Amino acid sequence: MNKSNISRTAPGESRDRLATIGIIGLGPRAETLLASLLVLDDVEVGAVCDLSDKAVAKILSVFKRHKRRQPKVFKDYHQLLSLPEVDAVLVPTSWNSHLPIAIDALEAGKYAAIEVGGASSLDELWRLVHACERTKGRCMMLENCCYGRNELMVLNMVRQGLFGEIVHCAGGYEHDLRDGLALQGEAGSERAVHNRYRNADLYPTHQLGPIAKLLRINRGNRFLSLTSTASKSRGLQDYARRAAGRDVAFAMGDVVTTVITCAGGETIALTHSVSLPRPYSRNGRVQGTRGIWLEDANGIYIDGVSP
Amino acid sequence: MNKSNISRTAPGESRDRLATIGIIGLGPRAETLLASLLVLDDVEVGAVCDLSDKAVAKILSVFKRHKRRQPKVFKDYHQLLSLPEVDAVLVPTSWNSHLPIAIDALEAGKYAAIEVGGASSLDELWRLVHACERTKGRCMMLENCCYGRNELMVLNMVRQGLFGEIVHCAGGYEHDLRDGLALQGEAGSERAVHNRYRNADLYPTHQLGPIAKLLRINRGNRFLSLTSTASKSRGLQDYARRAAGRDVAFAMGDVVTTVITCAGGETIALTHSVSLPRPYSRNGRVQGTRGIWLEDANGIYIDGVSP
Incomplete structure (x- = not known):
C-alpha cells in the first residue's frame, strides 16, 4: 500500500469525531473487549468481522442489548481494513492469525491491537517490526494482566520506592488447562496445536507484561539474554488417557x-505450566533491596517495617 | 597411608563396643551435632579438636553437664585421626576447611561426615571422590534439611504416589543474612569471604538435598546439566552503607x-538469595501429574481431591 493512502490520527491530534474501532475475530475475547469499549464515550465500534455467522449473530446481539448502532459486518477482514472511517483495529483472533492480520492492518494505515499470546516465531515478530517501521504505525499487545489489581498495586509500590532497587522478579502462567488442551485433538482449538507440537514457554506475556513495566523495559532498560529449560511432558498425556482413554503424545514440557x-542487571524467572493440576496463579515475585512481594504467599515484606 | 592400616567397620558388621566419634571443629554446629549424639546409646564421642581453647572449654562443659566421660582433646586434627579407637569423624568446620579434613580422615581409615555447605570448587570435589575410591571409605554430607518436617512429609507423600509422576521441583536458600555477611569485613567469618569474592549459588544443599532424595538422584536418576544466572549485587552493599556507613563491594549477585x-526428564529450579530482606524460606515446590506442594503458599493441591 502507498503511504499516501495512510490517514492515521497522530497522538495528541484533536478529532472532531468519535474514534472508530473495527474488531476482527469475534470469539469470547472479542466479547470481553467489546464490554470495555461500550463503557467508553469517545469510541464507537463501527465494523466487525468473522467467518462464523454464529459468532457474528452473538456479537450483534450485544450491540442490540446495549442499544448501540449496529456495526458493519464482514467475512473478509481486508474489506473491513479498507473502510476509511476505521481508525484502529482490535484483533482477538487465534494465536495463529493475529500477527499477520495486525500487519495487514498496519499496511492499511490503521492502529492495530492484538490479543495475547504474542507470536510463535522470531520471523513473525520481525515482520511486525518491519511493518511498524515501514508504515510508522503502532501495534499494541492487549496484555490485560498489566492492569490486574495485584500488578497495579505492586507497580505503584515499586514506583514509590518501597522495595528499594529492584534486582529480581518472577512470574508464571500456571494454569491447569488439561481439559481443553488434552482432549481437543487435531481438529480442536487453534491454540491446542501449539501444546502438541512445540516445546517452549508458549504464553509468557501475562507475567512478563507487568514485570516489563516495573523494570522499565524499552524505557531505559532492555532484555539481554535468556535460558529456557523444559521438563518432560507427562501431564496432558496422563490426563487424556484417564479422561478419555486416548493415548496422545505432546511435545511441550509440563514445566518450562x-x-x-x-x-x-535484573534477572527474571518465568514458569510456564498448563498441563499439571494446581490452582491458577501468575506466581508473581518482585524483590528489591528493601522488600519483597510474593503472590503465592499472599505476602509483602518491607525492611524495617514488617515484623 | 597404606590400606592395610585401615580398620573400618563394614556396614552390617557386628561390634562389641560403642562406635567412637571424633569431632573436628567446635563451633556452634558442633554443639548442635553433639546434642544429637548425646541422646544415642550406641555411640560415644571419644575425641574433640579445635584450635581455640575457648571453643574446647565450651564443648567440654556440655559433656560435664550431661555427666559424660570427657573426650580426648587435640589442637592438631592429625593427632585425633591417628587414634585407633575413633571410627568416624564429624567435621563441622568452616566451608573452607571441611573438605580437606574429611579427605585426611578417609585416608586415616575413618568414616567422615562434613557439615554443609558442600565444596567451593570442582577440584575439591574430585579430590574427595578420589579419596573415597582409593580408601573405599564413605563421606556423608550432614544435610539437616533432608530431615525437616515439611521435607519428610512431602517425601512420604511422593513415595505414596499422591503427586503422581514428579516432573518439576524447586527450592531456595532464601535467608536474610545481611547483618552477618555485610558487616563482617575481611577478618570476619570464613563464610563471608565467599559472598564478597564469588558470584554463584554458594549454598544449594538445603533445598537440593531433599529434592535429590525424592527424585532418587544417584539411585537410578542423576543430574545432567544446569544453567545458573545471577542478578546484580546490591543488597549487602546497600546494607553496609546504611548500617555502618561502609562502602564495600560484593561479587555475589543478590538472587542466583x-x-x-x-x-x-525432571527439572529443578533453585534460588539463592541471602542479601535481601525477607522471611526465611526454603521455597519448596514439588509438582507432579497429580498434584503440587508449594511451601511459600503453605499449600498442597491434589487432583480430584482438593476442591
Whole structure:
C-alpha cells in the first residue's frame, strides 16, 4: 500500500469525531473487549468481522442489548481494513492469525491491537517490526494482566520506592488447562496445536507484561539474554488417557523455566505450566533491596517495617 | 597411608563396643551435632579438636553437664585421626576447611561426615571422590534439611504416589543474612569471604538435598546439566552503607537462579538469595501429574481431591 493512502490520527491530534474501532475475530475475547469499549464515550465500534455467522449473530446481539448502532459486518477482514472511517483495529483472533492480520492492518494505515499470546516465531515478530517501521504505525499487545489489581498495586509500590532497587522478579502462567488442551485433538482449538507440537514457554506475556513495566523495559532498560529449560511432558498425556482413554503424545514440557537477564542487571524467572493440576496463579515475585512481594504467599515484606 | 592400616567397620558388621566419634571443629554446629549424639546409646564421642581453647572449654562443659566421660582433646586434627579407637569423624568446620579434613580422615581409615555447605570448587570435589575410591571409605554430607518436617512429609507423600509422576521441583536458600555477611569485613567469618569474592549459588544443599532424595538422584536418576544466572549485587552493599556507613563491594549477585535437568526428564529450579530482606524460606515446590506442594503458599493441591 502507498503511504499516501495512510490517514492515521497522530497522538495528541484533536478529532472532531468519535474514534472508530473495527474488531476482527469475534470469539469470547472479542466479547470481553467489546464490554470495555461500550463503557467508553469517545469510541464507537463501527465494523466487525468473522467467518462464523454464529459468532457474528452473538456479537450483534450485544450491540442490540446495549442499544448501540449496529456495526458493519464482514467475512473478509481486508474489506473491513479498507473502510476509511476505521481508525484502529482490535484483533482477538487465534494465536495463529493475529500477527499477520495486525500487519495487514498496519499496511492499511490503521492502529492495530492484538490479543495475547504474542507470536510463535522470531520471523513473525520481525515482520511486525518491519511493518511498524515501514508504515510508522503502532501495534499494541492487549496484555490485560498489566492492569490486574495485584500488578497495579505492586507497580505503584515499586514506583514509590518501597522495595528499594529492584534486582529480581518472577512470574508464571500456571494454569491447569488439561481439559481443553488434552482432549481437543487435531481438529480442536487453534491454540491446542501449539501444546502438541512445540516445546517452549508458549504464553509468557501475562507475567512478563507487568514485570516489563516495573523494570522499565524499552524505557531505559532492555532484555539481554535468556535460558529456557523444559521438563518432560507427562501431564496432558496422563490426563487424556484417564479422561478419555486416548493415548496422545505432546511435545511441550509440563514445566518450562526461563531465566532472563536485563541490561540493568535484573534477572527474571518465568514458569510456564498448563498441563499439571494446581490452582491458577501468575506466581508473581518482585524483590528489591528493601522488600519483597510474593503472590503465592499472599505476602509483602518491607525492611524495617514488617515484623 | 597404606590400606592395610585401615580398620573400618563394614556396614552390617557386628561390634562389641560403642562406635567412637571424633569431632573436628567446635563451633556452634558442633554443639548442635553433639546434642544429637548425646541422646544415642550406641555411640560415644571419644575425641574433640579445635584450635581455640575457648571453643574446647565450651564443648567440654556440655559433656560435664550431661555427666559424660570427657573426650580426648587435640589442637592438631592429625593427632585425633591417628587414634585407633575413633571410627568416624564429624567435621563441622568452616566451608573452607571441611573438605580437606574429611579427605585426611578417609585416608586415616575413618568414616567422615562434613557439615554443609558442600565444596567451593570442582577440584575439591574430585579430590574427595578420589579419596573415597582409593580408601573405599564413605563421606556423608550432614544435610539437616533432608530431615525437616515439611521435607519428610512431602517425601512420604511422593513415595505414596499422591503427586503422581514428579516432573518439576524447586527450592531456595532464601535467608536474610545481611547483618552477618555485610558487616563482617575481611577478618570476619570464613563464610563471608565467599559472598564478597564469588558470584554463584554458594549454598544449594538445603533445598537440593531433599529434592535429590525424592527424585532418587544417584539411585537410578542423576543430574545432567544446569544453567545458573545471577542478578546484580546490591543488597549487602546497600546494607553496609546504611548500617555502618561502609562502602564495600560484593561479587555475589543478590538472587542466583539455577535450573537443573535430570536424566529422568525432571527439572529443578533453585534460588539463592541471602542479601535481601525477607522471611526465611526454603521455597519448596514439588509438582507432579497429580498434584503440587508449594511451601511459600503453605499449600498442597491434589487432583480430584482438593476442591
